[in-house]
Structures are given as structure tokens and as C-alpha cells.
Amino acid sequence: MPRSGPDRTPRLTLDETKAFLAVEFPQMAHGGPTYVIEEVGYGTARLRLLVRDEHLRPGGTVSGPAMMALADIALYVALLGAIGPVPLAVTTNFSINFLRRPEPRDVVAIVRYLKIGRSLAVGEAELRTGGGEEPVAHVVATYSIPPKG
Incomplete structure (x- = not known):
């Protein structure tokens, strides 16, 4: 009998994720839409930072803190x-x-998790500008998952 793998069904839909964040993190929408959640899967996501003047640094490039915030939100x-x-x-x-x-x-963040355990999860994000082929940044992050109950 073939072994069945772990259930990889997403625990939240795209709409459920947006509704959850609107309640738990309303500050994300402060000043108008900034982050667009384009896809959510089991341990995967695709988010877009709608770059505005406040995301730019001298020299006319997207700032590091703006890209770090996008990656952190996308990983979450x-x-x-x-x-x-x-x-x-x-x-x-x-x-x-x-x-x-x-x-x-x-800037678009494409995320996948390498490991999701009971208490820790390790994921990576690749950031690209618009339709760019080459990544502009690469992130590796670990999240702590609180115990159930």
C-alpha cells in the first residue's frame, strides 16, 4: 500500500488570510494598501509591495527596510x-x-518553507522587482510557533 504524505492543504484561503490580517494587524493597511497578498498555499506565498515614495531611499531605489518588511510579512x-x-x-x-x-x-516576494515543525519553522523568500528575472534580495528566516492550547 503506498504511503501517504503529510496533508499539504492550505489551512487558510487567500480571503481568510486577508480577513485575519485585517483584524489582527490593521496597521498593515495604514495609509492605504501597501502589501498585496497574491497567493497563499501550504507554506508558500506571493506578496507584492506597492512601492511609493516613502519606500525609496536616496538614489531612487527601494530601501532595505521596505524590502525586509515585505519579506517578513510574506513569510508570516x-x-x-x-x-x-x-x-x-x-x-x-x-x-x-x-x-x-x-x-x-x-517588489514581489516569493516564499517557501523548508521545514515546518511543532515549534519552529524555517523559510526563505526571494524578492524581485516587478517582472524582473533576477532576484534583488534573498531572505532566510525562522519563526517560533506557540504551543497549541
Whole structure:
């Protein structure tokens, strides 16, 4: 009899994820839409930062802090897709490598988790500007998952 793998059905739909974040993290929408959740899967996500003037640094490029915030939110969204609505899952480690100067355009984060355990999850995000082929940054992060109950 073939072995069945773990259930990889997303624990939240795209609409459920948006509704959860609107309640738990209303500050994300402060000043108008900034982050667009395009896809949510089991441990995967795709988010877009709608780049505005406040996301730019001198020299006309997207700032590091703006890209770091996008990656952190995208990693959290992907984790929600795997574990469901857990507001107290928190970042415990975050490392970013800036690979090239991003153009002053929307930045897209594509996330996947490498491991999701009971108490820790490790994921990575690749950031690209607009339709760019080459990544502008790469992130590896660990999240702490609170115990159930």
C-alpha cells in the first residue's frame, strides 16, 4: 500500500488570510494598501509591495527596510497557510542578502518553507522587482510557533 504524505492543504484561503490580517494587524493597511497578498498555499506565498515614495531611499531605489518588511510579512503569510490563524507566531531569526539594486518599482516576494515543525519553522523568500528575472534580495528566516492550547 503506498504511503501517504503529510496533508499539504492550505489551512487558510487567500480571503481568510486577508480577513485575519485585517483584524489582527490593521496597521498593515495604514495609509492605504501597501502589501498585496497574491497567493497563499501550504507554506508558500506571493506578496507584492506597492512601492511609493516613502519606500525609496536616496538614489531612487527601494530601501532595505521596505524590502525586509515585505519579506517578513510574506513569510508570516506563508506560515499561516501551513498552521492556520496563529497571531503569536513570531520571527526569531531573519537574515537578508541584498543581491542587486532594486529599481523603484513594485517588489514581489516569493516564499517557501523548508521545514515546518511543532515549534519552529524555517523559510526563505526571494524578492524581485516587478517582472524582473533576477532576484534583488534573498531572505532566510525562522519563526517560533506557540504551543497549541
